[in-house]
Amino acid sequence: MGDYLQEIASRLVGYDTVSQKSNVEAMAYLGNHLEEHGFRVTLQRAEVAGVPKANLIAFAGPPEPDGLILSGHVDTVPFLDQPGWTRDPLTLGVEDDRVYGRGTSDMKIFLAQCVDAAAVLDLRRLTRPVVFLFTADEEVGCLGAERLMPELSDLLGNIPKPRLAWIGEPTSYKVFHTHKGVAVFSISVRGMGGHSSTPETGVNAIAVVAKVINTIGQYQAELRAAPSAEFAELFPDSPYPTLNFGLVRGGTAGNMIAEQCTIQVSYRPLPKADPLDCLHEITRRVQALDLVDFSGSSHQASVEFSKPLVVPPLFSPRETPLEGALFDVADQQTSGGAPFATDGCQFASGGIASLICGPGDLDQAHQPNESIRRETFENGTSRILSVIEKLCMAEQF
Numbered sequence: 001m002g003d004y005l006q007e008i009a010s011r012l013v014g015y016d017t018v019s020q021k022s023n024v025e026a027m028a029y030l031g032n033h034l035e036e037h038g039f040r041v042t043l044q045r046a047e048v049a050g051v052p053k054a055n056l057i058a059f060a061g062p063p064e065p066d067g068l069i070l071s072g073h074v075d076t077v078p079f080l081d082q083p084g085w086t087r088d089p090l091t092l093g094v095e096d097d098r099v100y101g102r103g104t105s106d107m108k109i110f111l112a113q114c115v116d117a118a119a120v121l122d123l124r125r126l127t128r129p130v131v132f133l134f135t136a137d138e139e140v141g142c143l144g145a146e147r148l149m150p151e152l153s154d155l156l157g158n159i160p161k162p163r164l165a166w167i168g169e170p171t172s173y174k175v176f177h178t179h180k181g182v183a184v185f186s187i188s189v190r191g192m193g194g195h196s197s198t199p200e201t202g203v204n205a206i207a208v209v210a211k212v213i214n215t216i217g218q219y220q221a222e223l224r225a226a227p228s229a230e231f232a233e234l235f236p237d238s239p240y241p242t243l244n245f246g247l248v249r250g251g252t253a254g255n256m257i258a259e260q261c262t263i264q265v266s267y268r269p270l271p272k273a274d275p276l277d278c279l280h281e282i283t284r285r286v287q288a289l290d291l292v293d294f295s296g297s298s299h300q301a302s303v304e305f306s307k308p309l310v311v312p313p314l315f316s317p318r319e320t321p322l323e324g325a326l327f328d329v330a331d332q333q334t335s336g337g338a339p340f341a342t343d344g345c346q347f348a349s350g351g352i353a354s355l356i357c358g359p360g361d362l363d364q365a366h367q368p369n370e371s372i373r374r375e376t377f378e379n380g381t382s383r384i385l386s387v388i389e390k391l392c393m394a395e396q397f
């Protein structure tokens with residue numbers, strides 16, 4: 001195993017970059033190494049809820065069009081309070097055929113491999129720019145990439161903004177050009193409190209939320225019953241928007257009428273449609289409900305929808321030079337639909353077409369004792385170099 005790769009990987013896993021925490025030290029560490037390898041590095045800083053955050057932008061090569069972006073997020077999902085851990089999440093552990101640690105598959109090892117590749121890249125041979133975009137806050141709604149896009153052209157200076165991006169999310173080197181979006185919102189029901197012995201004097205918010213859930217559940221069943229023919233192959237498990245109730249919170253005590261109840265709802269819209277379509281339909285149906293509880297009371301509850309957090313879907317064009325290069329190094333001939341969302345949806349708003357393909361395994365992402373195959377840990381760097389060679393060192397595609 002390459003010593004340099006292992007050093008970068010183990011330092012990077014050692015930084016606790018759970019989305020809620022600061023990632024600045026980790027980004028500065030990566031930036032220093034990329035600078036040593038001849039890249040021009042900028043950290044785009046921001047303060048989010050009082051926590052300093054950074055996106056990293058690094059580039060090398062001549063100011064020609066049609067460069068390549070390699071991208072990944074440095075934040076991870078939490079590990080404290082996650083049952084099942086038998087190792088230290090922040091210590092890179094190499095054991096037999098796997099390498100362990102939080103963020104190994106999703107997706108610090110890909111970033112470490114990018115730095116490892118930069119260390120041996122002969123920058124004088126670049127005919128087109130290589131751009132690394134390492135982002136913050138992907139796991140909480142691609143917010144780092146959202147902050148980055150409006151400023152990217154300026155941050156790249158005289159380098160024309162590349163139109164292709166390779167995002168190394170965990171796919172076991174399958175290639176994906178599309179994914180669904182995500183929308184998350186909450187619905188708060190306000191009833192009228194009182195003593196549980198006289199339910200008809202109030203309106204029970206939990207009971208009204210039950211009606212709301214039932215209404216949304218019926219809509220969910222209708223969506224499932226009308227799958228999209230266009231996306232049947234790309235999303236064979238669910239060629240329709242899927243819905244989820246993620247959280248419910250309400251009531252005060254067993255002998256009180258629940259005055260307040262809130263649910264958090266999310267759904268994953270198909271590409272090409274307006275990602276807010278489902279929310280509009282849910283809003284319409286909930287507003288049509290008779291918002292009384294089951295007590296015989298005629299009091300109506302009130303309902304409020306929060307502003308949704310929306311991660312748009314991704315639908316990148318096929319048959320790009322990047323697709324061909326990834327098919328070669330990943331030994332694939334097909335591209336499909338990823339079952340998760342990525343920063344690619346934000347890149348699309350900046351005119352950048354993303355393909356998703358990476359060394360980690362999706363079934364390891366967000367899991368306790370997260371790991372990556374030792375084989376892909378070790379051979380990822382050469383795959384990156386091969387793609388850069390094809391796209392940024394040839395005279396023509």
Ligand SMILES: [Zn+2]
Binds near residue numbers: 073107138169
């Ligand atoms: Zn990820």
